[in-house]
Amino acid sequence: MSAVTVREATGDDWPQIWPIIREVIREQTTFAYDPGMGEADARRMWMLGAPARTVVAVSDDQVLGTANMYPNRPGPGSHVASASFMVDAAARGRRVGRTLVEDMIDWARRGGFAAVQFNAVVETNVSAVHLYEVLGFRTIGIAPGAFRHPIEGDVGLRIMWLDLHDEAPLR
Numbered sequence: 825m826s827a828v829t830v831r832e833a834t835g836d837d838w839p840q841i842w843p844i845i846r847e848v849i850r851e852q853t854t855f856a857y858d859p860g861m862g863e864a865d866a867r868r869m870w871m872l873g874a875p876a877r878t879v880v881a882v883s884d885d886q887v888l889g890t891a892n893m894y895p896n897r898p899g900p901g902s903h904v905a906s907a908s909f910m911v912d913a914a915a916r917g918r919r920v921g922r923t924l925v926e927d928m929i930d931w932a933r934r935g936g937f938a939a940v941q942f943n944a945v946v947e948t949n950v951s952a953v954h955l956y957e958v959l960g961f962r963t964i965g966i967a968p969g970a971f972r973h974p975i976e977g978d979v980g981l982r983i984m985w986l987d988l989h990d991e992a993p994l995r
Contacts, residue, residue, distance in 0.1 A: 826883045828920055830927040833878040833890060838867060840887035841880065845870060848910045852974045854949045855908070856981075870908075877931060881911075881920045888915035891924040893931055896941050905932040905940045909952075922955055929959065933988055945982040946971050953982065961986045 833841065845866050849857040861869075871878050876894035880887045889911035896906035907928045911920045932940050940961070945952060947966065961984040969978035 828881050828883050828888060828918070828923050830879050830881050830923055833871065833880045835871075837880050837887055837890075838871065841870065841890050842866060844887070844890060844910050844912045847913060852972075854946050854952070855910075856944060856971060879924070879927060881915075881924050888912050888918070889920040889924055891928055893928045895937075896943070903936075903938045905935070905937040906942060907940070916951075921952070922959075925955060925959060929986065929988075937988055939988050940986040942982075942984040944971070945984050946973065947980040947982050948973055948976050953984075956984050956986075959986070960990065 842863055846863075849855055849861055849866075850859050852859050857869075870890070870892055872892050872894060876892060878892040879890065881889040881891075889909065891907055891909045893905060893907040895902040896904040905928075907925075909921055909924050909928075911924070929940065942956065942961070944967075945956065947953065953963075963982045964985045965983040966980040967983075968980045970981040971979050973979045
């Protein structure tokens, strides 16, 4: 398999993005999205236009994961970035998520954002929490029981923060 690279997503990528999104939201373990969401709604929600950005992680023209990134809030909150990441189940553990997150952080730095805030990281998603912490994020709060996990029951949602004024963490 070739190296994983990140590039801007196009409409032609959607047939490979949709199955990833569909599976992730149906799992109901990492995203608070309606598991019955249809393809048209998912496309509107995921394929964001400027100033947001939607990307895919690819290897040999195969989409392995996807992300979208955007200002966390409009107006007075637009100096803080946020993002969502989804990786195909078959590609997990192959640094696809890390490649997407690093690309997002670079995008936020280039865009002059002051920080990155993830609003709802499911605390049982230990792989994501660990990755974010390795890349310099810290948990600044937890909404206890705010996510209904299909196996673990009600679990917390972490708010995770990366100050982009700090030096870039060692990778």
